[in-house]
Amino acid sequence: MTATQRRSSGHSIASFGTRKGATALLLAGSLLALAGCSDSGTDASPSTPSPTQTAGSSSPGPTADAEDAAVIAAYTSSWDAQTEAYKKAASAGTDLKKSTTLQALADIEKDLAAMRRAGQVTTGKPVIHPKVVKVTDAEISKATVADCVDTTNWLLIDKTSKKEVPLPSERLTKYVSTATLEKWGTKWMVTKLTAQDQAC
Template sequence: MTRAPRLQGRTTLHWKPATTLLVAGSLLALVGCSDSDSDTTSKPSSTPTAVSSSPSSTANAENTAVLAAYTSSWDAQTKAYSKASSAGTDLKKTTTLRALFDIEHDLKVMRKAGQVTTGKPVINPKAVRVTHSKIPEATLTDCVDTTHWSLINKASKKPVPLPTTRLIKYVSTATLEKWGKTWMVTKLTAQDQAC
């Protein structure tokens, strides 16, 4: 049975048999999730300013760091899926071994099937919740749009046929942990729910 990268439905970014990659893509296309968010990245000021360390500014800084780590992880995954290999990507810098195991499994299945992805998904993360404990943890909700992220046969460059009922835009949740000063993705779960 041929497996394709999974874009929705399971923990991490698993690809079900030849349907998962575009299932996630289909999920994103089914429902638009484009709230006009403000840019989550902030650019440092060229002149220092006095800023009090209030709980809300600390929370905003944490949210920004979590979103940046999540986005970096997606960028690395997209690059890995585009060549069915994590070599030369930043996956190990953004993703823990637990989550990386599932991604590497997907990549192995894709290599065996001679498949890669083209294009890229559009992510729209929001609803960050940070829990402070011995190891700080964050969870966030995302709407992943795979409209322009396709699974293709590497040799022929032709699209891999996928079910028409797949979700192109779908809800995804992520869990991250803060290791030292770095937020790392520990788990990605695609939901069987359109967004």
């Protein structure tokens, strides 16, 4: 949560919105509570997946469907690992490096370090609704994923007291997020996650 700052990183994933006051970490992509925006803000664009949408295929055919499924699996794995890391404010012992590049991981590590300094961890988990919107076949193939991240039940708590850390009431608890992935060999890896200042 930095002031009016949009973060592009690996499944955020802890991206931030505006950090009003303090240690209230809006974990990206993660607890990403876009503090400067309200849920009553702009609606998600038509291309943003709704909770009922599932991963779609960027082009027809069984091969495209399989590739889309692999992209979503990598994206989901990255989120699962991030959730585990934020739960203990440390990436050690998680699978983050298996689905998230070092570039994206660097931003997550910054969040985790800030959480450790503040004595905070998370409880619960975010709910994601990813959809593949584009796959580009090249020497290093790339994919774009659009998501609606729901952090309603993903809470920041004080590690000692176990009490919830109050966050700005105007923050977004459901926000639009996009991710970029690259195919390294046979594996898809999350290279960038961007939380949008937009409700979904």
